[in-house]
Amino acid sequence: MAEAAAARRSRITPERESELYGAVLGLLREVGYDALTMDAVASRTRSSKATLYRQWGGKAELVVHALRHEKPLDLADVDTGSLRGDFHEVARRQDDCQMEEHSALMRGLAMAVHDNADLRKAFRELLIEPELEELRRVLRRAVERGEVSADNPAFDYVVHMLVGAFATRTLVDELPPTQEFLHSYIDAVVLPALGA
Amino acid sequence: MAEAAAARRSRITPERESELYGAVLGLLREVGYDALTMDAVASRTRSSKATLYRQWGGKAELVVHALRHEKPLDLADVDTGSLRGDFHEVARRQDDCQMEEHSALMRGLAMAVHDNADLRKAFRELLIEPELEELRRVLRRAVERGEVSADNPAFDYVVHMLVGAFATRTLVDELPPTQEFLHSYIDAVVLPALGA
The missing domain is CATH 1.10.357.10 (Tetracycline Repressor, domain 2)
Incomplete structure (x- = not known):
């Protein structure tokens, strides 16, 4: 078929x-x-x-x-030499217009991916897994450079922190997610949580 | 009318x-x-x-x-005497079943609150603002006790961190948000980001 x-x-x-x-x-x-x-x-x-x-x-x-x-996200080959630089580069990979589109797509699919296994699989493979994989690479290099400790419990939650901020920006502040917002959130939340 | x-x-x-x-x-x-x-x-x-x-x-x-x-959330009168205690008490205010219901409600309304101003107003007033208000009280007391510094930039992002983790748990891990997950996230992310 x-x-x-x-x-x-x-x-x-x-x-x-x-x-x-x-x-x-x-x-x-x-x-x-x-x-x-x-x-x-x-x-x-x-x-x-x-x-x-x-x-x-x-x-x-x-x-x-x-x-x-x-393929809405392309985070491959982020490697600036520092953890802070890498996170900020991740935030720069989408301009503000693409972020708002990405955000609208997440809203549009939120119910459906929960109820439809095929959609969930595609959504995870195409929107979640690539982020997870790239973030794992970014973190692995930061550990190798001695910037963060490999056993920091926040390691498991980097995607929750980032995607969560992205997804809740509109709801909490009635503002679209932007590069400026993500840069500020990375410095205020993600890096301190990782002890970097 | x-x-x-x-x-x-x-x-x-x-x-x-x-x-x-x-x-x-x-x-x-x-x-x-x-x-x-x-x-x-x-x-x-x-x-x-x-x-x-x-x-x-x-x-x-x-x-x-x-x-x-x-009134899906009731966070009033959380006051355990420590910031960590207060956050964990917030997480305990809904049992796992209520959390999954809350999560399903957010998914079910995500598109609609974006497109419908009346719904957005109600959603903010009833689900977002009460959390914001209670979290502001929790943080104010932590500052008064000297547990955290009032000018910590993560202050502005406590709701993004918490609601974001809650909203992304299913998407990222294919698991429902639970009290255990939130307790772990609070200790690994929220408290370190606040420097507490």
């Missing part, structure tokens, strides 16, 4: 596929997963609904492919 | 009103705000949809009243 669907998709041009995935993520940010309909995707991308179903099988599969295609 | 609606609601027994609000919050946790329909509320509470509309005016107003009625 999946191979057949992939073969059918291969007949679409890469540009068209990219345009379609962009429209899906745009709708996700605007209305969230539940309210996202194949009708809206069809209408925004001037496709027929039958084509969308034939090529992707359904909404969850289409959203997973869109997430996979867009 | 609002007064007329309140007068009509006053004809319902308090027990019936409470039952109805409980059903609304239950549905919010299960399906989220967008997918919550007046049909579903009517069906679950054995009411007529016309009655619901007549008495509350619409979905947003009904949800706001339900949140107001249930």
Whole structure:
């Protein structure tokens, strides 16, 4: 089934596929997963609904492919020589506009990833795991440089601290998450918690 | 308009009103705000949809009243004599089951509070501001006792740290937020960030 669907998709041009995935993520940010309909995707991308179903099988599969295609985060190769420099570089990897888009995507998917195992898997693989992996590398180098102690209990919570600040900024302060906010939070919370 | 609606609601027994609000919050946790329909509320509470509309005016107003009625958090009068004791007492104010319910409610409302100003106002007043106010009291006493310095930059981020950990636990670890998790996070992150 999946191979057949992939073969059918291969007949679409890469540009068209990219345009379609962009429209899906745009709708996700605007209305969230539940309210996202194949009708809206069809209408925004001037496709027929039958084509969308034939090529992707359904909404969850289409959203997973869109997430996979867009790869919203790229934290690879952060290595500035200091833990503080690395964290601030992580915060700089998205400009304020991309952060607000990322934030809207998290809001739009929060319910759905909890209820849909396929979506949760994609969300974790594409948005959570890459952050975790990069942060582990950043921390490993800081330990090797002697900047932080390897047995600091805050090690397990670096993602909670960062993603949590990012996710709660709008709720708590009614302000979008920005680079400036993250830089300030890193200096005030993340580095002191790590004893750096 | 609002007064007329309140007068009509006053004809319902308090027990019936409470039952109805409980059903609304239950549905919010299960399906989220967008997918919550007046049909579903009517069906679950054995009411007529016309009655619901007549008495509350619409979905947003009904949800706001339900949140107001249930007051999901009560952090008043936390005062154990130490900052660490106070934070741990805050974490103990909800048992694990209530935490998971609170967490589901946040997921269910995340998109909606962003898009609906009335809901956002209620959500902030009922779920965010009480936490902020109580945490300010807790911190003020810790400063008076000399446990922490009043100009610590992490002061502004205590709610981000706590609510963020709470909100990201499921996403990052695929585990529900629990008292044990919060106790561990408070000791590993919140207290060290505050220099306590």
